[in-house]
Amino acid sequence: MKKASPADHGPAVGSRPQYPIESVDNAMRILLFMGERSELRLTEVAKYLGVATSTAHRLLAMLQYRGFVRQDSSTKVYAPGPALTGVAFSILQRFDVREPLRPYLEELNRETKETVHLGILDGTSVRFIDAIESPRAVRVASRLGLSIPAHCTSTGKAMLSALSVDQLRLLYPHEELPGLTEHSLRTRSVLEKELAEVRRRGYATSSEESEEGVSSVAVTFPAEASSLRMAFNAAVPVGRMHRNDIQRIGELLKSVVERASQVLL
Numbered sequence: 533m534k535k536a537s538p539a540d541h542g543p544a545v546g547s548r549p550q551y552p553i554e555s556v557d558n559a560m561r562i563l564l565f566m567g568e569r570s571e572l573r574l575t576e577v578a579k580y581l582g583v584a585t586s587t588a589h590r591l592l593a594m595l596q597y598r599g600f601v602r603q604d605s606s607t608k609v610y611a612p613g614p615a616l617t618g619v620a621f622s623i624l625q626r627f628d629v630r631e632p633l634r635p636y637l638e639e640l641n642r643e644t645k646e647t648v649h650l651g652i653l654d655g656t657s658v659r660f661i662d663a664i665e666s667p668r669a670v671r672v673a674s675r676l677g678l679s680i681p682a683h684c685t686s687t688g689k690a691m692l693s694a695l696s697v698d699q700l701r702l703l704y705p706h707e708e709l710p711g712l713t714e715h716s717l718r719t720r721s722v723l724e725k726e727l728a729e730v731r732r733r734g735y736a737t738s739s740e741e742s743e744e745g746v747s748s749v750a751v752t753f754p755a756e757a758s759s760l761r762m763a764f765n766a767a768v769p770v771g772r773m774h775r776n777d778i779q780r781i782g783e784l785l786k787s788v789v790e791r792a793s794q795v796l797l
Contacts, residue, residue, distance in 0.1 A: 555591065558581050558583065558587075558591055559591050559594065559595060561580070561581060562577055562580075562581070562591060562592065562595060562601075563595070563600060563616065565577065565580050566601065566610075566611075566612055566616070568702060569702050569703070571604075571609040571610060571611050571705070572601075572609065572610045572611075573608070573609055573610070574588055574589055574592065574608070574610075577591075577592060577610075592610055595613070596610075596613065598615055599613045599614050599615030599616070600612075600613050600615045600616045601613045601616070602614075611655075612655060617654070629650075629661075629758060629760065629762065629796065630650065630661060630662045632795045632796065633650055633662070633792055633795070633796075634662065636764070636788050636789075636791065636792040637649075637650055637662060637663075637664055637764065638664060639788060640664075640764060640766060640784070640785070640788055641664040641666070643784055644666075644766045644768075644781055644784065645666055645667060645668060646666045646668075646671070646672070646766045646767060646768045646781075647663065647664070647665045647666045647671055647672040647673070647674060647766070647767045647768075648663065648664050648764065648765065648766050648767070649662065649663045649674070649675060649676070649687065649764070649765045649767065650662040650663070650762060650763075650764060651685075651687040651688070651691075651750075651762065651763050651765065652691075652760050652761060652762050653682060653688065653691040653692070653760075653761035653762075654679065655703070656681060656682050656683070656703050656704065657679045657680060657681055657682055657688075658679065658680050658681075658682050658685050658687045658688040658691070659677075659678070659679045660674075660675040660676050660677065660678050660679075660680075660687075661676070661677075662676065663675060663676040670769055670772075671769065672746050672748075672767035672768065672769060675767075680712070680742050681709075681710065681712065681716075681742075683704075683709055683716070683717050683723050684711065684712045684713075684716045684717070684738070684741045684742040685738055685741065685742050685748065685750070685765075686735075686736040686737050686738035686748040686749055686750035686765055687736070687748070687750040687763045687765045689723075689726060689727060689730055689736035689737075689738065689750070690730060690735065690736035690750040690751055690752040690763040690765070691752045691761045691762070691763050692723070692727055693727045693730040693731050693736065693752065694752050694754075694755060694761065697724070700720075700723075700724065700727070701720070704720045704723070706720070707719055707720050707721065708720075709723065711741075712741070712742050712743070713740055713741060713742065713743065713744055715739060715740040715741045716741045716742070717741065733782065734751065734782070734786050735749055735750065735751045735782035735783075735785055735786060736749070736750045736751075736752075736763075737749050737750075737778055737782075738750075739770060739773070740770055745769060745770050745771075746767055746768075746769065746770060747767070747768050747769070747770045747773035747778075748765050748766060748767040748768065749765060749766050749768075749778055749781045749782050749785060750763045750764065750765035750766075750785065751763060751764055751765075751782070751785035751786050751788075751789045752789070753789055753792070753793055753796070754793055756797070757793035757796045757797060758796050763789075764785055764788065764789055764792070765785075766781050766785065768781075
Protein backbone atom coordinates (compact mmCIF):
# COMPACT_ATOMS: atom_id res chain seq x y z
CA MET A 533 0.00 0.00 0.00
CA LYS A 534 1.32 3.43 -0.94
CA LYS A 535 2.21 5.55 2.05
CA ALA A 536 0.68 9.01 2.21
CA SER A 537 2.81 11.99 3.03
CA PRO A 538 1.82 14.20 6.01
CA ALA A 539 0.43 16.79 3.61
CA ASP A 540 -1.88 14.27 1.93
CA HIS A 541 -4.59 14.49 4.60
CA GLY A 542 -5.45 17.05 7.25
CA PRO A 543 -4.47 20.69 7.68
CA ALA A 544 -0.84 21.64 8.21
CA VAL A 545 0.21 24.80 10.01
CA GLY A 546 3.73 26.16 9.56
CA SER A 547 6.68 24.41 8.00
CA ARG A 548 7.26 20.68 8.25
CA PRO A 549 9.61 19.69 11.13
CA GLN A 550 13.18 18.81 10.17
CA TYR A 551 12.86 15.47 11.94
CA PRO A 552 9.20 14.44 11.71
CA ILE A 553 8.00 11.52 13.85
CA GLU A 554 5.67 9.60 11.58
CA SER A 555 3.80 7.72 14.31
CA VAL A 556 3.01 10.96 16.16
CA ASP A 557 1.90 12.62 12.94
CA ASN A 558 -0.36 9.70 12.09
CA ALA A 559 -1.93 9.74 15.55
CA MET A 560 -2.64 13.47 15.22
CA ARG A 561 -4.14 12.91 11.79
CA ILE A 562 -6.46 10.25 13.21
CA LEU A 563 -7.74 12.83 15.71
CA LEU A 564 -8.27 15.33 12.88
CA PHE A 565 -10.13 12.64 10.93
CA MET A 566 -12.24 11.97 14.03
CA GLY A 567 -13.29 15.63 13.92
CA GLU A 568 -14.88 15.03 10.50
CA ARG A 569 -16.77 11.84 11.37
CA SER A 570 -19.04 10.59 14.14
CA GLU A 571 -17.35 7.20 14.00
CA LEU A 572 -14.39 5.53 12.30
CA ARG A 573 -13.66 1.99 11.16
CA LEU A 574 -10.23 0.42 11.14
CA THR A 575 -10.18 0.05 7.34
CA GLU A 576 -11.17 3.72 6.90
CA VAL A 577 -8.33 4.87 9.14
CA ALA A 578 -5.81 2.68 7.31
CA LYS A 579 -6.94 4.04 3.94
CA TYR A 580 -6.93 7.63 5.22
CA LEU A 581 -3.36 7.32 6.50
CA GLY A 582 -2.12 5.14 3.64
CA VAL A 583 -0.83 2.46 6.02
CA ALA A 584 -1.45 -1.23 6.69
CA THR A 585 -4.43 -2.11 8.89
CA SER A 586 -2.05 -3.57 11.48
CA THR A 587 -0.32 -0.18 11.77
CA ALA A 588 -3.64 1.65 12.00
CA HIS A 589 -4.76 -0.80 14.70
CA ARG A 590 -1.66 -0.12 16.82
CA LEU A 591 -2.19 3.64 16.56
CA LEU A 592 -5.86 3.34 17.50
CA ALA A 593 -4.99 1.02 20.40
CA MET A 594 -2.64 3.64 21.86
CA LEU A 595 -5.21 6.42 21.42
CA GLN A 596 -7.78 4.17 23.10
CA TYR A 597 -5.36 3.46 25.95
CA ARG A 598 -5.03 7.21 26.61
CA GLY A 599 -8.80 7.77 26.30
CA PHE A 600 -8.73 9.79 23.07
CA VAL A 601 -10.89 7.22 21.26
CA ARG A 602 -13.22 4.48 22.42
CA GLN A 603 -14.31 1.35 20.57
CA ASP A 604 -17.82 -0.06 20.50
CA SER A 605 -17.51 -3.69 21.58
CA SER A 606 -20.30 -4.89 19.26
CA THR A 607 -19.76 -2.85 16.06
CA LYS A 608 -15.97 -2.37 16.50
CA VAL A 609 -16.24 1.24 15.33
CA TYR A 610 -14.22 3.98 17.02
CA ALA A 611 -15.70 7.20 18.44
CA PRO A 612 -14.29 10.18 20.37
CA GLY A 613 -13.16 9.18 23.86
CA PRO A 614 -13.52 11.07 27.16
CA ALA A 615 -9.99 12.50 27.00
CA LEU A 616 -10.63 14.06 23.59
CA THR A 617 -13.97 15.60 24.53
CA GLY A 618 -12.51 16.70 27.87
CA VAL A 619 -9.71 18.59 26.13
CA ALA A 620 -12.18 20.12 23.66
CA PHE A 621 -14.48 21.44 26.35
CA SER A 622 -11.61 22.62 28.53
CA ILE A 623 -10.50 24.79 25.60
CA LEU A 624 -14.11 25.84 25.02
CA GLN A 625 -14.36 27.10 28.61
CA ARG A 626 -11.31 29.32 28.07
CA PHE A 627 -12.74 30.60 24.79
CA ASP A 628 -16.14 31.15 26.34
CA VAL A 629 -18.91 32.26 23.99
CA ARG A 630 -21.40 32.23 26.84
CA GLU A 631 -20.46 35.63 28.26
CA PRO A 632 -21.00 37.73 25.09
CA LEU A 633 -24.17 35.79 24.23
CA ARG A 634 -25.70 35.88 27.71
CA PRO A 635 -27.55 39.23 27.22
CA TYR A 636 -29.28 37.80 24.15
CA LEU A 637 -30.27 34.65 26.03
CA GLU A 638 -31.69 36.88 28.77
CA GLU A 639 -33.64 38.83 26.14
CA LEU A 640 -35.15 35.61 24.81
CA ASN A 641 -36.11 34.58 28.34
CA ARG A 642 -37.83 37.94 28.98
CA GLU A 643 -39.66 37.98 25.65
CA THR A 644 -40.88 34.36 25.72
CA LYS A 645 -41.10 33.82 29.50
CA GLU A 646 -39.97 30.28 28.69
CA THR A 647 -36.83 28.24 29.36
CA VAL A 648 -34.10 29.09 26.85
CA HIS A 649 -30.79 27.41 26.01
CA LEU A 650 -27.54 27.88 24.13
CA GLY A 651 -26.40 24.59 22.61
CA ILE A 652 -23.41 23.44 20.58
CA LEU A 653 -23.06 20.53 18.18
CA ASP A 654 -20.72 17.82 19.47
CA GLY A 655 -20.57 15.12 16.78
CA THR A 656 -24.10 13.74 16.61
CA SER A 657 -25.07 15.19 19.99
CA VAL A 658 -26.15 18.57 21.31
CA ARG A 659 -24.43 19.81 24.45
CA PHE A 660 -26.29 22.56 26.30
CA ILE A 661 -23.73 25.06 27.62
CA ASP A 662 -26.00 27.82 28.97
CA ALA A 663 -29.63 28.10 30.04
CA ILE A 664 -32.16 30.31 31.82
CA GLU A 665 -35.31 28.73 33.20
CA SER A 666 -38.80 30.10 32.71
CA PRO A 667 -40.18 32.17 35.61
CA ARG A 668 -43.51 30.32 35.29
CA ALA A 669 -44.58 27.66 37.78
CA VAL A 670 -45.13 25.11 35.01
CA ARG A 671 -41.97 25.12 32.93
CA VAL A 672 -39.39 23.00 31.14
CA ALA A 673 -36.42 22.26 33.38
CA SER A 674 -32.99 23.48 32.32
CA ARG A 675 -30.88 21.04 30.32
CA LEU A 676 -27.64 22.81 31.17
CA GLY A 677 -24.71 20.40 30.92
CA LEU A 678 -26.73 17.63 29.28
CA SER A 679 -25.77 15.96 26.00
CA ILE A 680 -28.68 14.71 23.85
CA PRO A 681 -28.83 13.12 20.37
CA ALA A 682 -28.97 16.00 17.88
CA HIS A 683 -31.69 14.53 15.67
CA CYS A 684 -34.04 14.32 18.68
CA THR A 685 -33.90 18.06 19.46
CA SER A 686 -34.85 21.28 17.71
CA THR A 687 -31.42 22.66 18.67
CA GLY A 688 -29.65 19.78 16.98
CA LYS A 689 -31.82 19.88 13.88
CA ALA A 690 -31.24 23.63 13.54
CA MET A 691 -27.46 23.09 13.53
CA LEU A 692 -27.60 19.99 11.33
CA SER A 693 -29.55 22.00 8.74
CA ALA A 694 -26.39 24.05 8.10
CA LEU A 695 -24.52 20.94 6.92
CA SER A 696 -24.34 19.71 3.34
CA VAL A 697 -25.83 16.33 2.45
CA ASP A 698 -22.33 14.82 2.32
CA GLN A 699 -21.41 16.24 5.74
CA LEU A 700 -24.66 14.95 7.22
CA ARG A 701 -24.10 11.46 5.85
CA LEU A 702 -20.60 11.39 7.28
CA LEU A 703 -22.16 12.03 10.69
CA TYR A 704 -24.98 9.55 10.05
CA PRO A 705 -23.62 6.76 7.85
CA HIS A 706 -26.60 4.47 8.61
CA GLU A 707 -30.26 4.86 7.67
CA GLU A 708 -31.64 3.84 11.06
CA LEU A 709 -31.40 6.34 13.93
CA PRO A 710 -31.86 5.69 17.66
CA GLY A 711 -34.74 7.45 19.39
CA LEU A 712 -35.57 8.72 22.86
CA THR A 713 -39.38 8.74 22.65
CA GLU A 714 -42.05 7.36 20.34
CA HIS A 715 -42.02 10.74 18.56
CA SER A 716 -38.27 10.75 17.76
CA LEU A 717 -37.11 10.67 14.14
CA ARG A 718 -35.99 7.12 13.38
CA THR A 719 -34.46 7.30 9.89
CA ARG A 720 -31.90 9.47 8.13
CA SER A 721 -34.27 9.92 5.18
CA VAL A 722 -36.94 11.50 7.39
CA LEU A 723 -34.27 13.62 9.06
CA GLU A 724 -33.05 14.90 5.68
CA LYS A 725 -36.61 15.87 4.69
CA GLU A 726 -37.11 17.73 7.95
CA LEU A 727 -33.79 19.56 7.59
CA ALA A 728 -34.88 20.78 4.15
CA GLU A 729 -37.96 22.29 5.80
CA VAL A 730 -35.79 23.86 8.52
CA ARG A 731 -33.68 25.56 5.84
CA ARG A 732 -36.82 26.84 4.12
CA ARG A 733 -38.42 28.49 7.15
CA GLY A 734 -35.24 29.36 9.08
CA TYR A 735 -36.00 27.58 12.35
CA ALA A 736 -36.32 24.02 13.66
CA THR A 737 -39.02 22.52 15.84
CA SER A 738 -39.38 19.50 18.10
CA SER A 739 -42.48 18.11 19.75
CA GLU A 740 -41.89 15.47 22.43
CA GLU A 741 -39.00 14.03 20.41
CA SER A 742 -36.46 14.09 23.25
CA GLU A 743 -38.78 14.19 26.26
CA GLU A 744 -42.50 13.66 26.77
CA GLY A 745 -44.39 16.90 27.32
CA VAL A 746 -41.72 19.18 25.86
CA SER A 747 -41.83 21.22 22.64
CA SER A 748 -39.11 23.54 21.42
CA VAL A 749 -38.04 25.90 18.66
CA ALA A 750 -34.41 26.64 17.70
CA VAL A 751 -32.34 28.75 15.32
CA THR A 752 -28.71 28.11 14.42
CA PHE A 753 -25.96 30.72 14.29
CA PRO A 754 -24.40 31.24 10.84
CA ALA A 755 -21.13 29.40 10.27
CA GLU A 756 -19.17 32.63 9.84
CA ALA A 757 -20.11 33.80 13.36
CA SER A 758 -18.05 31.16 15.17
CA SER A 759 -15.88 28.07 14.67
CA LEU A 760 -18.46 26.31 16.87
CA ARG A 761 -21.84 25.22 15.56
CA MET A 762 -24.29 26.87 17.97
CA ALA A 763 -28.00 27.51 18.33
CA PHE A 764 -30.47 29.22 20.67
CA ASN A 765 -33.68 27.44 21.62
CA ALA A 766 -36.84 28.06 23.58
CA ALA A 767 -38.37 25.04 25.33
CA VAL A 768 -42.06 25.10 26.19
CA PRO A 769 -44.51 22.65 27.84
CA VAL A 770 -46.34 21.01 24.94
CA GLY A 771 -49.75 22.15 26.19
CA ARG A 772 -48.64 25.78 25.95
CA MET A 773 -47.09 25.54 22.46
CA HIS A 774 -49.60 26.30 19.70
CA ARG A 775 -49.03 26.84 15.98
CA ASN A 776 -49.00 30.63 16.32
CA ASP A 777 -46.55 30.37 19.22
CA ILE A 778 -44.15 28.26 17.14
CA GLN A 779 -44.02 30.85 14.37
CA ARG A 780 -43.80 33.79 16.80
CA ILE A 781 -40.94 32.22 18.76
CA GLY A 782 -39.21 31.13 15.57
CA GLU A 783 -39.22 34.66 14.16
CA LEU A 784 -38.04 36.08 17.50
CA LEU A 785 -35.17 33.59 17.62
CA LYS A 786 -34.14 34.48 14.06
CA SER A 787 -34.04 38.16 14.95
CA VAL A 788 -32.06 37.64 18.16
CA VAL A 789 -29.58 35.23 16.56
CA GLU A 790 -28.97 37.68 13.73
CA ARG A 791 -28.05 40.43 16.21
CA ALA A 792 -26.13 38.12 18.55
CA SER A 793 -24.01 36.86 15.63
CA GLN A 794 -22.60 40.35 15.15
CA VAL A 795 -20.86 40.33 18.54
CA LEU A 796 -18.95 37.19 17.56
CA LEU A 797 -17.65 38.42 14.22
